Amino acid sequence: MPRNKEFDYTEKLEVVRNLFWEKGYHATSMHDIVDVMKLNRSSIYDTYGNKHDLFLKCLSNYAEFKENQYTKAASIEGRGIEVLEYIIRDVVDQTLTDNKACLIVNTIFEIGSSDDSVKQLLLNTGASLYQILEHSIGQALEDGDIKSSSQPAVISRYILTSFSAFWSHYILTQNKKEVMEMVDFLMEQIKK
Template identity: 65%
Template sequence: MPRNKEFDYNIKLEIARNLFWEKGYHATSMHDLVSTLGLNRSSIYDTYGNKEELFLKCLVDYSKLKENQYKKGSSVGKKAIDNLEFIIRDVVNQTLKDNKACFIVNTIFEVASTNNQIKALLNKNGVILQTILEEKIHQAQLDGDIKSSKNPIIIARFILSTFSTFWSHYILSQDEKEIQEMVDFLIEQIKK
């Protein structure tokens, strides 16, 4: 008869994600995972798989969190432009609160260029987030709140790529006010 797990799957997954997020995929060893999770290797392998499989589970879980964050922002306010502005500010503020780059952004730079499975997962998540933004942009254009007739896909891609730029600037400046001014500027430009 198999033993019942004596730990919470999701809590340990979050702990593993935070370790990968802090150290990076390559620098995190199985020894680190065993030590940080407080589980033996066989429990980790039986529950989550090997290091790469555990990392993928962490990435899928985080991707769902980001998708939910965007969806939540999509329902705040009555107008699409309000939703769009909320999403942008919420994502930037979350990054500043976490005091680290988005887990997805870190993974793009560290792993995506050499791991096709991770690259595919990140592309899939990117399409979901981009689609949420596109819909809000398109509606804001129809409402007249975004004057530009630029393709919403281009604007959405630009917004997504800008998030990592805000973080890289913050690393150097450590000035939240500057980041908020940059966010204000981005939103002003989107509305033109």
């Protein structure tokens, strides 16, 4: 008869996700994982798989969190441009509050180009986030609040790639005001 798990699956996943977030995939050892999860190796392997499987589960869990964040932000009432601006500011505020880069951005730079399963997960997540942004952009174009002749897909890619630039500036300066000025500039560019 199998033994019941005596720990919360999601809670432990979030604990180790934060470890990967802090140290990165390559710098995180199985010893680190055992220490932070406070589980023995066999429980980790039986429940989550090897380090790579565990990382994919963590990344997937985080991607779901980000999709939920975007979806919730996109559900506010207002014109398309107001919704879009709210999403952008919400994402930037969350990053500055967490005081760490998006786990997805970190992962892109660390192993996104060398690990096909990670790359595919990131592409799928990106597609979901683009779709959420594109909906608001399409509405803003329809409302005449965005004058650009660029396609919503191009604008959404521009927005998502801007997030890593905001974070890199904040890492160096620790100046939230400057980052928010950059967000204001981004909104000005989108509206042109």
